[in-house]
Amino acid sequence: MRYIPNTEEQKRGMLKDIGVSSFEDLIESIPQSIRLKEKLNIPEAISESESEEKIYHIAQKNSNFFLMKPLVGAGAYRHYIPEAEKFLLQREEFWTCYTPYQPELSQGTLQSIFEYQTYISRLIKMEVVIPSIYDGASATAEAALMSLRLTHKNKIIVSNLLHPHYRETVKTYLSPHEPEIIDLPYKKGLVDLEKLKTLIDEDVASVIIQSPNFFGGIEKLAEISETVHSKGALVISVIVESMSLGILKAPGEMGADIVTGNAQSFGMDLNYGGPYNAYLATKKQYIRQLPGRIVGETVDVDGKRVFVMTLRAREQDIRRERATSNICTNHNLNVTAANIFLSLIGTEGLYQISLLNTKSAHYLENLLLKSRKFERVFDYPFYNEFLLKSKDDISVINKKLLENNFIPPLKICEFYPNENLKNALLFAVTEVLSRDDLNKVAKILSE
């Protein structure tokens, strides 16, 4: 076997050196009665060329996704990823190494994480950034748990316009602690601020708000924060499309106490849902309750500036059941990817892509409204996702889009079944859709 260098003869020699007559002697502590009697019932080994052929065939059962541009986002956004990032990421030194426990052999990974922490800190204007939780949903759940620990309260208010998967994940993570979780309803596509004022009281640990929200709407986070803080609760601000940070105001400027963000847009492929990555950030005063790993700067014995995993006394391998979280292996390679991506696009690139995504989304909305086949569900400011109600059957619309090589927009009723959103679609637009593409979409949908 090409991945197992030792030959049968070498193994026999090693067994002799060990001082046993057979391999059986080494595993005598495994009771015979529960051992496998026959070999595993799985297909016999195939060669490398056979495996390549097999997987290519299976891949053909998917659509040709390179050519299929998404009109759907809802937590996963296709952006262009420069080849330089993909090329660098494949260096085995990043790809095959372990968690950087040994700083002398891991400065590449450690410095890259430190740079990324800096980027995210600047984008969201928060002091401390945990670079890598698995994804936005689990990071938001960790933030919710963190808010319970910080406030010693057991009640959380969650915006109904938080991504439905994120809401579900928060509920799952919190279930053992039996907190009271209150749904904050929306009004006209944004959270109902008046309702929030009636729901919030001194027993609330935190309020979780996504902006841009699941419908793409931009929340008035500063006003929300004021209300939340007036009762001593914490604001957890969730960003699902991080590219929006290029143009939108940072949550740190609008009163957020904890920020979580899905970083998928920063150079990660869609990959049918993962692996993505999320950051979790807060103020320095809350540092001890942070979950997950963080990198800090220090010096080595020669006085060199170096980087190291730090503030580790919170973590599971040291604190065990008293740790702030169980998280261990996370999504560090995605951090390296995001760091390379942000370095490539730079200050101006991020601003321009964010600007372009806003403009082209509004361009498409305008075209669709003009076709008179669609109308707005709500009048609300949005970034690059928007909700439109169709006069035609949305299943027919989506079929037409699919036939024309577009991944159709989301039927919002799949996530909001009880609401008056039956024939509404949630569109997302990024820079991978050109003006020609958008004109084509509008044409298909006007017919």
Add this chain to the structure above:
Amino acid sequence: MKLIFEKSIKGRDGYSLPRDLFKEIKIEDCLPEYSISKDKKLLSEVSEVDVIRHFTKLSKLNYGLDDGFYPLGSCTMKYNPKINEKLASLSNFIYAHPLAPEETVQGSLEIIYDLNKLLCEITGMDEYTMTPAAGAHGELTGILIMRKYFVDREDKRHKMLIPDSAHGTNPASAAMGGFQVVEVKSNERGTVDLTELAKLMNKDTVGLMLTNPNTVGLYDEGIKDIEKIVHGKGGLLYYDGANLNASLGIIRPGDAGFDVVHLNLHKTFSTPHGGGGPGAGVIGVKKDLIPYLPTPIVAFNSDQKKYYLSDVGEKSIGMVRAFWSNFPVLIKTYVWILSMGPDGLYNTSETSIINANYVLTKLKKYYKPAYDRYCGHECTVTGKEYKKYGIKTLDIAKRLMDYGMHPPTIYFPHFEPYAEETIMVEPPESESKEMLDKFIEIMIKISNEAKTNPELLTTAPHITPIRRVNDALAVRRAILTYDDELKLKDELKYQDKDINF
């Protein structure tokens, strides 16, 4: 090394924007004033060439598995086959949106469905969820499944038994799952003390989380009694699959009576670690627990010959993340299993067990084993004999770096009096006898150096890109971003040689 920010030149760019920027549209007409950032967020301004050179140089400060021996115990740093990477990056897979219609992702769904079947056969379980993103994420998922199972039966169990040798994630996951952790002591053989277990296992106890072979690398020979004790009191058995590399084709956790199993696909199943993930921590369960799996799972409609995402139902613990899985990790696992076949999987475990026992045999004269018995796929020795020379295990580990090797796991597991100053070596099947002999030779050399020239060890490493770091200072000063550093510029006073290497 210089940070990317220290290479930034105003006006430089490393990205090509689309030509059409929709300039006729005014941003003020799209967004309300209150939402727009007043200033541009500052990243860095570097060219593509700068980025390539910066990250290539950074990469050279890392040590990867393809550089050489990487014997981290309980981490299973085995070779990551290159064909798997290529097949996981086919464009029909990587550009697939998670909310694309099911008819467009039949290939992806087929892989998830087939892999489920293969893993069930390999481990003797009835159904897997591919959702969890990492081992600890799988643990939490598994624990929530156990919790829901008992809640459904109105059984108010609230304690979880965990051996003292367990990974830190076990107690941390159990605590996140709302359980009180009760530690089970190991016996003089390094395995679970059955008398103690029988005493602790009662109707308040959910069950036991067990790694087998455990973190010392020892098979628990009492596994049948353990199963009887835990199930006898109505509890469930949880299998931490971190060490499955010793069991393939030999013993299946399902046959040993485990009810919930997590597998680290980035360990036993050859997918790369990426400097700390992404991996995947899939969870397998027995039939009774299937209704509690996180939703959705992939199912097959045999009438329509179509794979689909199936809602698990109202008993499900719910979702533990957004979307479905770390999909490329699943493809790599799938290809690896197909490339190995049943004989290759057996060969994997057989070779890794022989490798570990070979290292143990050759080292035990120089480094006292934690327990003097045959081990599984990893062996635990100690450096405590060298304390009298002023040498800690840490010094031995650092000295190994000077010889071009990554150190083994150190100081874990730790339980006195057997396992102190531990050195846990896991030489997976992808390491050759020649590599092991070289490692053994170096370890013996270091043992001599410890006695004759201990300073060589206490000041090691010497030839790595940087040398030992001041951890305490990192905590005390807490510089967590470049902007934190800039605020302390006057105090830090780095010279060029300190940042430009």
